[in-house]
Amino acid sequence: MIMKESDFLTWIYSQNGFDPEKVPVGPGDDMGIVNLDADTPLLVGVDQVLDGVHFNLALHGAEAAGRKAMARNLSDVAAMAALPVGAVASVALPKGFSQNDAQQIYAGLRKLGDEFACPLVGGDVSTWAGPLGISVTIFAKPAGATGGIKPVLRSGARSGNAILVTGQLGGSWYGKHHLEFVPRVREAILLGLKYRLRAMIDISDGLTKDLGRICKASNVGAEIWEDAIPIRPGAGKDRDPKASPLDAALNDGEDYELLFTVPKGQVEKIMQDVADGKIPVAISHIGTITKQQTLTLVSPDGSQCPLTDGGWDHET
Amino acid sequence: MIMKESDFLTWIYSQNGFDPEKVPVGPGDDMGIVNLDADTPLLVGVDQVLDGVHFNLALHGAEAAGRKAMARNLSDVAAMAALPVGAVASVALPKGFSQNDAQQIYAGLRKLGDEFACPLVGGDVSTWAGPLGISVTIFAKPAGATGGIKPVLRSGARSGNAILVTGQLGGSWYGKHHLEFVPRVREAILLGLKYRLRAMIDISDGLTKDLGRICKASNVGAEIWEDAIPIRPGAGKDRDPKASPLDAALNDGEDYELLFTVPKGQVEKIMQDVADGKIPVAISHIGTITKQQTLTLVSPDGSQCPLTDGGWDHET
Secondary structure, X not given: OEOOHXXXXXXXXXXXXXXXXXXXXXXXXXXXXXXEEOOEEEEEEEEEEEEOOOEOHHHHOHHHHHHHHHHHHHHHXXXXXXXXXXXXXXXXXXXXXXHHHHHHHHHHHHHHHHHOOOOEEEEEEEEEOOOOEEEEEEEEEEOOOOOOOOOOXXXXXXXXXXXXXXXXXXXXXXXXXXXHOOOOHHHHHHXXXXXXXXXXXXXXXXXXXXXXXXXXXXXXXXXXEHHHOOEOOOOOOOOOOOOOHHHHHHHOOOOOOEXXXXXXXXXXXXXXXXXXXXXXXXXXXXXXXXOOOOEEEEOOOOOEEEOOOOOOOOOO | OEOOHHHHHHHHHHOXXXXXXXOOEOEOEOOEEEEEEOXXXXXXXXXXXXXXXXXXXXXXXXXXXXXXXXXXXXXXXXXXXXXXXXXXXXXXXXXXXXXXXXXXXXXXXXXXXXXXXXXXXXXXXXXXXXXXXXXXXXXXXXXXXXXXXXXXXXXXXXXXXXXXXXXXXXOOOOOOHHHHOOOOHXXXXXXXXXXXXXXXXXXXXXXXXXXXXXXXXXXXXXXXXXXXXXXXXXXXXXXXOOOOHHHHHHHOOXXXXXXXEEOHHHHHXXXXXXXOOOOOOOEEEEEEEEOOOOEEEEOOOOOEEEOOOOOOOOOO
């Protein structure tokens, strides 16, 4: 049987056997959590970027590839509302790679890491016959003055919660957003300090798919409102003039925006804070968590249709 | 200029700018160390295994590849005399890989991790047009009842120290040692509990090269005694009947044995403890750290020759 990534991940998550005292959160959230000792949770995430999948070396260059590797990992830290502590990288370099290009990868990793006080404390480099692959592992700790912000998991959404999302969605790969986005680390910590975040994820595989992950982890469903979804101008159109911007916003992925839920009563304050400039990012209230475990898209005319999982899965 | 791994790493190590309060050990040792808070050092290491470089998928199979990825990382933990806490893995899978083979990689990673109480707390899987690559990042903390064993760096060797090595050297790739070795995590902690380890490294690139790394980090040199080097039976011979077993022991690499230095006065006790079965591994006393910053091989007849750096470097 040919492997499908999503099936493989589902299988991995089923391989339990963790001591919950030592590993409170195993694979399956944005980051795992392992307890170094009773008082010291360590958050750990790993994400790779591969030539031809997550970037195109010939088109985007080595520095952009390095930057994206670090950015995806910082985005995972943001999804937990945690504070980055450090990172390590392994790089598989194609034979004949130039020293200058190798240094560009490092520069891309390092510059963005430095911007988030996230030092690159180790690495591994090997040359091989394959294409360029960069894997970054990032580690983080609970944010807040005394680590008081509990890491926000995917599993905390409750029926009646409001669903919110930062920024704009769609068209990321076709524009350059997927290479240039600034991970929402600071925004996430600010949200964690000010509001009761119930569940959070960063949108890497598309709103539909990643909202589905929150719902699955939380044993809930969701309805989202078509006219509330913040669509990036031009989303979809840049690859096909007939493409649906809504479809791009729902399914393109690589947005790296924060998708989160809060108790319904907090929405008004959040929206007021955004309007008052206290939260320096656009936030849209796009739907409601439901008890019924389905995903539904509600049109402006009130008609409903089931949201199918159109997010991409790199299968063969 | 075509990139040479060793040049690239030297360049990376020169890119400083770490806050020593936050990152007491940056890239360039077996693991980096980052302080989570004032009392909590975290050791982090990363090592990848690539098809065609570190294993041969067609020949060795997927489980052996996964096992080796975990084993190399555990060996880095051993080189610091530290205690593994957890690991994450990223896997770049060739298109068309079977679900079963993917599960075998995971099994290889997980089985060895479990044996060392090192849970796999996260992962990333992507399918691409390239060959199989597996990157593991491992986390560790100081070993000992209350974390009392300080991580052993490469930089602690002092003139007059005795040089010792566990096990046997050479012929690892040509035999199956590089796939089947058991990382010396337990032995390293035992050594750290009982003796004053000054410097330590695991031999991945050959005795000459890795001893050179200790000497360079410590600003010292070394002389080693030809007839004291523990050569694996058949080393070198299995690939070429005319090969020199000594050359294989010095330069083959992939031994994953512990190479360490102690104050000269401790050697007698160590050898007695090994003879008494208190240390469950063979240990050879192979030389002396010198003030003069050269590597010298001393023949049984007393003649000396400079040790050239014959360890392999995956350059193009």
